[in-house]
């Protein structure tokens with residue numbers, strides 16, 4: 004990354020790590036020429052905890068709670084990804100009902116995560132009220148997740164070979180009631196924000212990511228789908244029970260901030276559809292496979308990929324037959340998307356840079372690990 | 373950017389001294405300007421105080437400044453409460469009934485806080501800026517017709533005076549942005565000046581439409597006209613004039629969608645990033661006082677000012693002003709922020725031509 | 741997806757007018773929230789929400805009314821299941837009369853991950869609804885058995901007595917074992 008620091012016309016400004024708009028502890032080193040961003044360099048590592056190294060000194064089961072701290076807005080997706088990797092390397096079968104429960108929880112968590120995106124993104128653009136409306140809905144959702152898992156943020160509720168507990172009494176009705184309330188509220192949000200002329204002016208045609216670039220730079224998830232790449236791991240390589248569910252993958256071709264925003268908003272509606280189907284078709288039965296107290300998978304390696312709210316989240320795992328993994332590598336979508344900033348946030352206005360960074364929806368826990 | 377806040381104690385004390393002197397001078401200036409006048413509504417008080425012009429004027433100045441301070445205390449509370457309700461929250465609740473005294477508590481907190489000066493600040497500018505922002509605001513209140521007998525100075529060029537004085541605020545904001553020696557502040561200051569100067573144009577055109585329509589620059593003249601012919605907002609060429617005025621006023625007040633100079637998510641706090649304690653309070657005071665003034669000005673121009681049945685004029689005036697202020701808050705808490713080029717585009721490509729058209733229409737209508 | 745589309749190119753003036761209308765629509769939404777919708781603030785220290793039954797808050801050790809002792813037998817399975825070594829304990833007694841007289845949890849390290857609860861085969865440890873666990877000192881985040889046990893310090897005392905009495909009763913039957921226990925205790 005070459006920055007033209009010698010030019011008299013540019014001024015280097017730090018956005019972050021302590022700044023009201025950055026998500027977590029992201030630091031953007033920005034060269035600005037008046038109002039125009041000449042270069043934008045993301046500086047990461049402020050939240051580095053060495054998780055990948057920590058994984059190596061702990062047993063498989065002990066590692067699951069640590070994945071909560073990756074993408075803390077959607078910790079169930081991380082739990083699911085690492086559990087799938089472990090199950091693959093250890094050839095563990097997951098009972099049917101547990102699969103349904105997993106999808107149920109992960110999709111609810113996806114809605115919660117996108118609601119956070121909606122709120123923070125709107126705040127980035129100055130619409131503070133949307134933030135509170137989004138969090139009002141999210142709070143109800145967190146109540147639901149709390150009723151199931153007992154926690155509100157770091158759930159740790161997926162285990163190797165199943166789920167730790169079944170849904171509580173009357174849970175389905177509560178979820179349906181929530182979804183029925185959420186859908187009109189999403190329409191309301193469209194009236195308040197999506198169709199707002201100022202919001203559209205701030206989002207349309209800004210930070211365009213071309214389809215080729217999206218593919219070349221490894222963008223996944225809503226960022227890729229906003230650029231017309233029809234890639235959703237739930238469809239491309241179905242895991243759990245996604246191949247049995249009926250849902251659409253929203254794809255927009257514009258590649259701008261608005262497209263990414265719309266993908267996420269639409270995904271919330273699709274997730275609601277998935278949740279309803281799961282609740283309707285969930286079979287009775289076991290939720291956890293019996294496994295030995297000390298779990299030792301055979302030597303080998305496994306790769307799991309899932310569609311987290313931020314994109315393709317993968318765990319690569321090597322086992323040597325001991326209780327501890329030899330290596331776990333995480334492919335964190337936020338990390339890969341942040342590298343897009345250096346050319347997306349170039350020669351645009353400062354305000355647009357904030358919007359573009361917000362539209363990537365990075366979670367620093369996942370970037371720094 | 374150095375972040376050391378190690379201004380020596382001496383410098384800090386002298387800074388405070390400069391501030392106090394400055395406020396005193398301001399009071400004197402206000403006194404000198406309105407000194408030889410009488411506020412008829414307060415006539416008995418003035419009689420009691422004696423006919424000494426300076427004493428008389430000083431008292432009036434003090435009355436006005438404390439009126440503004442009280443007003444601002446209430447306005448801040450109302451803004452927070454309104455924003456709270458609108459956002460499904462409750463707003464301030466703890467101090468006093470319904471949190472009424474919360475602003476007072478905050479003001480006390482701000483007064484007792486350490487007054488930090490960045491080590492690399494341009495001191496004179498940094499110290500003076502809050503007052504340079506605050507003083508024109510106070511001065512504009514001079515011509516505001518609060519009631520039939522509540523007008524400090526019924527200048528015959530009142531509108532001209534308002535336009536001239538209120539644009540001085542830009543100087544203070546620029547001084548704050550430059551003097552803080554902070555990159556965010558500088559950007560905020562630059563944005564503020566660009567914005568304030570641009571939106572002055574449609575604002576003046578909207579006001580001029582009223583002037584040509586009515587045929588006078590004096591506040592009392594405009595209100596007398598409305599007393600005879602009905603509110604000016606009901607005359608159709610002036611409806612767009614009011615809308616232009618409202619948008620321009622929002623921009624002048626740095627309120628969302630035009631809060632670019634202090635855009636939180638971009639510039640932390642814009643031009644007052646480095647300010648703390650009392651100086652910050654002055655910026656706040658000026659902002660809300662300005663808000664009241666702009667709304668009051670619009671009420672006087674378009675909504676008949678203090679005219680209204682039964683209740684005394686001042687009550688009507690404050691009621692109408694508060695309705696308008698609430699409308700501004702409502703807009704503020706609904707919309708996102710514009711980008712700088714869109715903000716300028718809106719002004720120069722849309723509001724300025726539109727305001728010219730409105731002006732011509734108003735002039736044509738008036739000369740019928 | 742239809743609700744998100746419908747942004748077509750418009751003329752200069754109609755765009756302006758529609759822009760205004762869209763802002764008014766937005767203001768309608770905020771107005772509804774201002775007037776109709778309930779306010780959701782909970783005045784926290786004065787009002788509290790009830791947490792879910794499964795809520796993962798402060799731990800407690802279950803008291804067994806029938807046997808007059810804590811359920812915990814000091815098997816350390818929970819300590820082994822814990823990824824961050826939160827739990828340490830001191831075993832009291834052995835065999836059928838095993839129990840604990842010390843059970844420390846350094847919650848400064850705890851992730852409230854539930855793994856210890858799932859590991860316990862004796863239904864001895866649970867997570868309760870208490871959530872205000874912040875403190876001013878590091879040491880205050882270490883919770884001892886007197887706090888964790890259901891019934892508090894009194895329960896711990898009875899627990900210890902019950903176990904010791906049981907051990908003594910056993911020792912009367914088998915004198916050899918008593919010497920052993922005395923050494924340990």
Ligand code: SF4
Pocket residue numbers: 821822823824825826827849850851852853854855856857
């Ligand atoms: S909740 Fe988790 S971290 Fe806390 S004591 Fe239990 S196993 Fe350890």
Ligand code: SF4
Pocket residue numbers: 811812813814815816817818819829859860861862863864865
């Ligand atoms: S709490 Fe349960 S697992 Fe832990 S030592 Fe006691 S009996 Fe064993």
